[in-house]
Amino acid sequence: MVTDCKHCPLRRRGFFEDMAPDELEKTQRFKSGELAVTPGTPILMEGSKAPQLYTALRGMGLRYKTLEDGRRQVVNFIFPGDFIGLQACMLDEMGHSVEATTHMTLCVFDRSDFYDFFRSNTKRAFDITWLAAIEEHFLGETLVTIGQREAVSSMAWAFIRLYQRGAALGLVQNGQMPLPYRQQDLADALGISLVHANKTIAKLRAHQLLNWSAGRLTIFDMEALAKVAQVEIEEPRRRPLI
Amino acid sequence: MVTDCKHCPLRRRGFFEDMAPDELEKTQRFKSGELAVTPGTPILMEGSKAPQLYTALRGMGLRYKTLEDGRRQVVNFIFPGDFIGLQACMLDEMGHSVEATTHMTLCVFDRSDFYDFFRSNTKRAFDITWLAAIEEHFLGETLVTIGQREAVSSMAWAFIRLYQRGAALGLVQNGQMPLPYRQQDLADALGISLVHANKTIAKLRAHQLLNWSAGRLTIFDMEALAKVAQVEIEEPRRRPLI
DNA sequence: CGAGGGTTTGATGATAGTCAAAGTGAGTGG
DNA sequence: CCACTCACTTTGACTATCATCAAACCCTCG
Numbered sequence: 436m437v438t439d440c441k442h443c444p445l446r447r448r449g450f451f452e453d454m455a456p457d458e459l460e461k462t463q464r465f466k467s468g469e470l471a472v473t474p475g476t477p478i479l480m481e482g483s484k485a486p487q488l489y490t491a492l493r494g495m496g497l498r499y500k501t502l503e504d505g506r507r508q509v510v511n512f513i514f515p516g517d518f519i520g521l522q523a524c525m526l527d528e529m530g531h532s533v534e535a536t537t538h539m540t541l542c543v544f545d546r547s548d549f550y551d552f553f554r555s556n557t558k559r560a561f562d563i564t565w566l567a568a569i570e571e572h573f574l575g576e577t578l579v580t581i582g583q584r585e586a587v588s589s590m591a592w593a594f595i596r597l598y599q600r601g602a603a604l605g606l607v608q609n610g611q612m613p614l615p616y617r618q619q620d621l622a623d624a625l626g627i628s629l630v631h632a633n634k635t636i637a638k639l640r641a642h643q644l645l646n647w648s649a650g651r652l653t654i655f656d657m658e659a660l661a662k663v664a665q666v667e668i669e670e671p672r673r674r675p676l677i
Numbered sequence: 678m679v680t681d682c683k684h685c686p687l688r689r690r691g692f693f694e695d696m697a698p699d700e701l702e703k704t705q706r707f708k709s710g711e712l713a714v715t716p717g718t719p720i721l722m723e724g725s726k727a728p729q730l731y732t733a734l735r736g737m738g739l740r741y742k743t744l745e746d747g748r749r750q751v752v753n754f755i756f757p758g759d760f761i762g763l764q765a766c767m768l769d770e771m772g773h774s775v776e777a778t779t780h781m782t783l784c785v786f787d788r789s790d791f792y793d794f795f796r797s798n799t800k801r802a803f804d805i806t807w808l809a810a811i812e813e814h815f816l817g818e819t820l821v822t823i824g825q826r827e828a829v830s831s832m833a834w835a836f837i838r839l840y841q842r843g844a845a846l847g848l849v850q851n852g853q854m855p856l857p858y859r860q861q862d863l864a865d866a867l868g869i870s871l872v873h874a875n876k877t878i879a880k881l882r883a884h885q886l887l888n889w890s891a892g893r894l895t896i897f898d899m900e901a902l903a904k905v906a907q908v909e910i911e912e913p914r915r916r917p918l919i
Numbered sequence: 920c921g922a923g924g925g926t927t928t929g930a931t932g933a934t935a936g937t938c939a940a941a942g943t944g945a946g947t948g949g
Numbered sequence: 950c951c952a953c954t955c956a957c958t959t960t961g962a963c964t965a966t967c968a969t970c971a972a973a974c975c976c977t978c979g
Contacts, residue, residue, distance in 0.1 A: 500818070500820070502821060502826070502907055506821075507825070508821040508824045508825050510817050510820055521810060522810055522813065522814055525811075526807070526810055530813070530818070531817055550803075553806075554799045557796045560795070560803075561795065563806055564767060564795075564806045567806055567809035567813055568763060568764055568767035568768055569767075571812050572764055572768060572772040574817065575772045575773055578742070578816065578819060578820060579748075581820065581824045582865075582867070582868025583744055583748040583749070584744070585934070586934075617958090618957075618958070619957080623824075624824075625824070627935070628937075630935090630936075630937075630960090631934085631935050633960090634959085637959080637960095648958095665745045827967090828966075828967075859924090860926070861925085869968085870967070871925095871926090872927090872967090872968075873966085875926065875927060876928085
């Protein structure tokens with residue numbers, strides 16, 4: 436019951452770039468299977484040499500790093516279409532762990548086929564580099580956030596980016612999207628404590644800017660939120676799908 | 678008076694990977710010239726579509742992003758051998774600004790030749806992706822630092838990484854290396870205020886762990902420093918040179 | 920010798936962390 | 950169907966880390 440790349444439900448969303456027939460076919464051959472995991476399942480571990488790569492097909496997860504004293508930094512939230520494990524592939528070791536937050540389905544690729552895939556088609560190689568670059572770009576933005584913005588501002592920024600990502604994927608309906616994370620996850624992503632995160636969210640809610648409860652996010656006033664966050668509102672750009 | 682890739686002074690250091698003759702020759706053809714800049718010169722601007730790429734040949738600089746309110750986040754410190762402008766190339770726009778801290782000499786490449794270069798040799802394309810991946814890896818580590826470590830710990834981490842990078846490049850002599858940045862730069866890199874940065878450095882100095890003055894860094898006790906920073910001591914790995 | 924960039928220091932206050940406890944709601948088992 | 954548990958959220962009280970302000974200091978340079 437493996438999804439055929441030709442009929443990939445993701446590619447139908449306008450968010451992902453179209454693929455030439457031969458790219459599609461090569462990707463199909465690259466794909467070695469599918470993996471379904473339950474919430475909380477670790478998918479990749481920091482420092483491990485994973486033999487496989489994934490693309491998130493359904494469900495959400497997160498990337499994180501942990502410090503020796505147990506502190507955790509959430510590096511990124513994983514949405515459908517995200518490519519997982521490039522670091523293990525290029526650097527031989529994952530720089531962060533990956534874990535499923537909801538039920539997830541992942542397309543599986545064998546690392547041993549990666550170089551062939553990379554070589555087989557310049558466009559695809561370029562796509563992979565593009566993904567690495569956009570990730571670097573995003574991490575840079577996250578860095579400014581954690582380093583320079585204060586909590587309210589950080590929170591606003593995070594919600595805006597999450598919402599935009601959701602919107603691009605067509606997850607937003609009636610101004611609402613599923614956001615199945617815990618406050619602890621957001622807190623760990625922004626480098627603030629759970630308690631402080633909670634109080635900060637409460638503040639945004641009190642100001643009628645947004646609501647996030649029961650795993651659903653609603654944004655009431657994007658303009659005002661953007662002002663709080665000090666960001667330009669811009670659509671995420673279309674991205675390649677591996 | 679342009680340095681020939683064949684005799685590139687960087688490649689002689691063991692830190693950079695060897696290059697096959699044809700790679701070397703393609704790189705040479707890719708290189709369109711050299712640029713010498715004085716301290717303080719902006720090299721790339723956030724948001725700009727730079728027509729050129731660079732490799733730092735000599736000198737040091739920094740990458741940073743600025744917020745509307747003027748706050749600055751230093752994303753990374755640029756050392757000889759660093760590749761500059763990949764983001765502009767892949768994403769069409771720089772995600773951060775780049776500025777020279779010391780006098781610098783940069784190898785210049787034309788963006789219009791980039792795709793050809795990328796396509797011409799799979800190994801080189803791979804190298805570029807590798808660089809993007811290692812950068813992503815490093816930014817992840819920075820993220821944990823800013824998000825989870827407290828000031829002393831952050832500082833210790835930063836000095837360790839800078840020192841290791843310097844050591845790999847052969848800049849360390851008698852346990853000392855040049856580190857021509859201001860305390861403000863370090864502060865902006867770690868997301869703390871100048872005053873606090875200063876006091877934190879003073880603390881490390883008082884504990885006899887290191888000294889950083891007059892643009893020179895000395896580390897007295899790497900072990901203890903690593904303990905403060907909560908990091909493993911590991912050599913930076915050899916990297917490709919573009 | 921004065922100017923200016925960078926560093927250092929002290930005083931004060933705000934932002935955010937920690938601790939502790941209560942509230943909420945979904946899921947489970949008797 | 951009703952406790953009961955467990956994971957998560959919410960709130961209050963207290964504290965620490967860190968930011969801001971201001972002034973002095975140090976050094977190089979013209």
